[in-house]
Amino acid sequence: METVEDVTRMRLVGGNLALDFINTRTGPPVGPPDDDVLTGYPELVAWGVYAGALTETEAAALRRLSRADPGGAHTAFARALRTRDYLDEVFRPLAAGHDPSAAVLARLRDDEADALGHAQLEPGNTFGWAWRGDHTLVRPLRPVVHAAVQLLTTGALDRIKGCGGCRFVFNDESKNRSRRWCSMDDCGTAEKIRRYVAARRTRATR
Ligand SMILES: [Zn+2]
Numbered sequence: 001m002e003t004v005e006d007v008t009r010m011r012l013v014g015g016n017l018a019l020d021f022i023n024t025r026t027g028p029p030v031g032p033p034d035d036d037v038l039t040g041y042p043e044l045v046a047w048g049v050y051a052g053a054l055t056e057t058e059a060a061a062l063r064r065l066s067r068a069d070p071g072g073a074h075t076a077f078a079r080a081l082r083t084r085d086y087l088d089e090v091f092r093p094l095a096a097g098h099d100p101s102a103a104v105l106a107r108l109r110d111d112e113a114d115a116l117g118h119a120q121l122e123p124g125n126t127f128g129w130a131w132r133g134d135h136t137l138v139r140p141l142r143p144v145v146h147a148a149v150q151l152l153t154t155g156a157l158d159r160i161k162g163c164g165g166c167r168f169v170f171n172d173e174s175k176n177r178s179r180r181w182c183s184m185d186d187c188g189t190a191e192k193i194r195r196y197v198a199a200r201r202t203r204a205t206r
Helices: 017-022 041-051 056-068 070-095 102-117 141-154 184-205
Strands: 120-122 128-130 160-162 169-171
Touching: 017 041, 017 070, 017 141, 017 169, 041 056, 041 070, 056 070, 070 102, 070 141, 070 160, 070 169, 102 141
Parallel strands: none
Antiparallel strands: 120 128, 160 169
16 A cells, blocks of 8 residues: 555645645745645545545545556646646736736646536536546546636636745635735744844844
8 A cells, every 4th residue: 555645734725726736835935846745646636635626435536547557647647747837837927916928828728628528517506517427537637727717717816926935825815805924823923933033133233
């Protein structure tokens, strides 16, 4: 039995599945990431369950499928990483107030068309897209791609922000749009401590 890296150590603070997918890499606000929980196909599936993109039953089916087709799982995982890269190139510029390139938006469109081609409309309060019948290895990516399009087409773009303390991106759902940190417990607190130490140092040198 392979051990799957614990993907639950990544906090889900993006407020959107696509942003949480981008946030599977950590690091400083600028520059290359310094950690990544997506280390293989099993981790992709585990993250899908953790983030609510897959049910446990769907995950079990995908694990069976990936064991039966390791090459296919490898290809699907490589596609997941490329998807995360271009989603990053869509939302990181937006967080900085710039439009993403037409090329990355075209890739998102193509993947959304592919995702919807494998989806069914299911009734609820409104009808929604579901991928219950999709038994392809890229199944974990479907709702991620769709969440990205949803956010771009129905969200408030000025609410898409980057954390001041790390590379996380999030959808600011606060009433007065004042959220600056991925989480007050982490980057918010780190910033408060930094300011406190700086103030004390200033007092000490006076
Ligand atoms: Zn942060």
